[in-house]
Amino acid sequence: MSTTSHEEVRADAAKLANEEDAFLWRWFCGLYDEGRIRWCKSAQGWLVSIDHKHLATEHDFDAAIRMARQRYFSGGRQRLERSSQSVVR
DSSP states (O other): OOHHHHHHHHHHHHHHHHHHHHHHHHHHHHHHHHTOEEEEEETTEEEEEETTEEEEEESSHHHHHHHHHHHHHTTSOOOOOOOTTOOOO
16 A cells, blocks of 8 residues: 555544534534433443433543443443443452
8 A cells, every 4th residue: 555545544534533523512512502411420430311311331531422322323222231341350
């Protein structure tokens, strides 16, 4: 792969990532403005609920919002499984 081609691939990937992030945070802002999304920090991580349904618990806020969005658009609440990042008691 030539340097120019490699640079084009990187630029395209960066553009796609920026578009996905913009969509995510516009979605978040819309829910926030409507009072439909809630989050809080707990010992288990960031808990995120949409329309009073708990959709995600992750150690990182960004990851929790992304997981909540994924579950929201998948048609409902999926079973929340412990990730490898779960707090050990």
